[in-house]
Amino acid sequence: MTAKKPIILAVDDDSQVLAAIVRDLRQEFSQDYRIVRASSGPEALATIQELRSKEEALALIVADQRMPELEGVELLTAARELFPDAKRVLLTAYADTEAAVRAINSARLDHYLMKPWDPPENLLYPTLHDLLTAWQMAHKPKFRGVRLIGFQWSPLSHELKDFLSGYLVGYQWLDFETSTEAQTMVKMKGFSASDLPLVITADGSAVANPTKAALAQHLGITTRPLQEMYDVVVIGAGPSGLAAAVYGASEGLKTLIIERQTPGGQAGTSSRIENYLGFPTGLSGADLAFRAWSQAVRLGAEFLAPQEVTELCVQDGYKVLTLGDGSKISTKAVVLTTGVSYRTLDVPGMDRLSGAGVYYGAARTEARSCDEQDVYIVGGGNSAGQAAMYLATYARRVFIVIRGANLAASMSAYLIEQIRTTPNIELLPFSQIKEVCGQDRLEAVIIDRNGTVEKRPARALFVFIGAKPSTEWICNQVICDSKGYLLTGRDLVADPRYATVWKQDREPYLLETCVPGIFAAGDSRAGAMARVASAVGEGSMAIKFVHEYLDE
Structure with missing residues (x-):
């Protein structure tokens, strides 16, 4: 999003004088500033209030002294309450010079200029350039991205921080209890403390107390599938799932990847991965996940998040997935890359x-x-x-x-x-x-x-x-070991239950579960190595076996 230029506001009730000052200001400053006009004091004050509500940057106000409804000094004094850092210049005739000088002290004006200011190169521009340079040096541009306002110790605020960070959405965190800016913004948007956390997007729209799904829709993240049938659906967007999505899409398969939280899985929360091939200085898990996600989408994979698969069943050889919102998706093959979740610490509090x-x-x-x-x-x-x-x-x-x-x-x-x-x-x-x-x-x-x-x-x-496999929802469909890890390939064949469930003429492929066409890769698979590189390798291997299954 391109940042808006700061504003210079010119105010005069004489239309000819106003046209002249606007012309000269535009000639010299329009490249770096937007020039806004007002033909009376009340109109100028309304404009200043509107700029404040829109969080615009007001750099300079040039106002005539003798205006019937609201004199220049009164206007500039009122403006200081809304924009205390804006530079304020009074336009005055020779007869009002003494009043202008007094106003510099009483109203804390920055300067006054005599009318007429011809030539502007000598009598207008040098003074304004000095004032604008001083304003630029002290000005801190307003943050223009997503803002998250909440309480530091709110679990939901923490969840939303992690969600935004996981999708690499740049955001500004404002603690409602300590930030007067946050308190002002909440009030301006028509909300109160009971509505927090509050997310304000770059376009100024706001959503109060959002779920992650609602926030995803607000940010334009896809939460519903675009098609009813896919060649392969990858469940879980950790390193193995992202690798499967990259290779599936790049090899022409109609690929969908579903993630219930944020890309990267547990690896995505790592502050620095230093033993991954090709990155000698290391990289963060979030960076790796975002690179892989972007790569998969660029190659044609469809990404669905935050969305959860709650049920999987087989109908006429096709796999039918039920999502958390009740919708269903059909696919020819599935790659389970559900990963693991942290074990909880069972102590009081x-x-x-x-x-x-x-x-x-x-x-x-x-x-x-x-x-x-x-x-x-x-x-x-x-x-x-x-x-x-x-x-x-x-x-x-x-x-x-x-x-x-x-x-x-x-x-x-x-x-x-x-x-x-x-x-x-x-x-x-x-x-x-x-x-x-x-x-x-x-x-x-x-x-x-x-x-x-x-x-x-x-x-x-x-x-x-430690961690436990995130397979609770699927263990009634496929064979898992005693700890909940998915059995595949030779490990599956060695299990006593294998003979009662596998009815194919061939043995299962290396990463195939007991249900033909359902594969497993990454940390949730029994025997997997808990390393990012091995997870990526398994995810890419799974697509090779998906091809073999589809070619049967």
């Missing part, structure tokens, strides 16, 4: 404070609010290590709470070395979180350190204690 200081995963959107505070991380895997390194940039101290003696058994060596050399990260071995405390937000954690229980103040707690 966790459910009550989730999203209000307690977070599962990296919660990158909350990192800046941890400035100069103590934060705690539970878990010793790579995700925990990456989060610790990221949070250490902002937090005063980062404590990693682990049950074991060290990180060697569960974290990559490069991360262990980085943590060791980061002075504000401290490892707490042989430790467990016993309780989280606070009223409306997290205030403290109670830790058992090898038998010694202590209560410590905490700004945030980030939990990384």
Whole structure:
């Protein structure tokens, strides 16, 4: 979106004088400013109020002194309440010079100019250029993107932050309790504190207390399928799902990818992935996900989010998917890339404070609010290590709470070395979180350190204690192992249940489940390696087997 030019407002009740000042202003300043006119004081004041409501930038007001309904000094004084930083210049005749000089002190005008100002090159432009240069140096342009106004400790506000960040939608967060700008904007839009969180888009439209689906529609993200039949539907937009979508679309398959949250899965929340091939300095999970999403869409894949598949059934060989809104989609093949979700920490206070200081995963959107505070991380895997390194940039101290003696058994060596050399990260071995405390937000954690229980103040707690497959909705259709992971290929053949369900003349393909034409890839598949590179590889391999299945 192109930023609007700042405004110069010219005011005079004499039409000839007004035409002359507007002409001269346009000749010199129209390249960088919009020139707006008003033919009376009340009209000018109404214009200024309208500019304020639209959050326009008013740089300069040039107003005549002798106007019958509202004199220039009165207008400029009133304007200062609405635009305190705008430069204010009084146009005056020789007889009013003394009043103009007094107004510079009493009304805090910036300058006065005598009429006539001919030639403008000598008597008008130099003064205005100086004033506009001073205004530009002090001016902070208004943010023109999406704004999210809410309460810092609101779980819904946190969810919306993560949603916007996950789709790489640039937004400005405003805390209603601490920002007078936020309070003014909420009132101007006709809402109150009970309507928060409030999302205001770049065009000025607002939606109060939105669901993620409503926000997606508001932002133009597709939430409904464009077709009734597809060659392949990919369920889940983690690295494996995005890879499947890229290869499916690039190889001519009519491809749909469905994601219930945001692209990238757990990898998408990673602050920095440093062991992915081809990126020697690393990249964030959100960046990787957005690149892959953009690539899939460019190649012809259709992306549906946030949308959830609630049921899958087979009819005459076709797979029929039921979505969360009740609509149905038919497809010839399915690739399940549903990934995993974080395991919850079962201690007192966790459910009550989730999203209000307690977070599962990296919660990158909350990192800046941890400035100069103590934060705690539970878990010793790579995700925990990456989060610790990221949070250490902002937090005063980062404590990693682990049950074991060290990180060697569960974290990559490069991360262990980085943590060791980061002075504000401290490892707490042989430790467990016993309780989280606070009223409306997290205030403290109670830790058992090898038998010694202590209560410590905490700004945030980030939990990384393993994951479980997101397969609850499909386990009644396909065979899973005892932990809920999807069995495919040779692992499926080795399962005792295989012989009772597989009725094909061939054996299942390497990534095929017990239902022909339904494949699985990524972290939710039994035996998968929990690495981004392997997930991408499996997603692309799945499309190879989809082709073989469709060619039968």
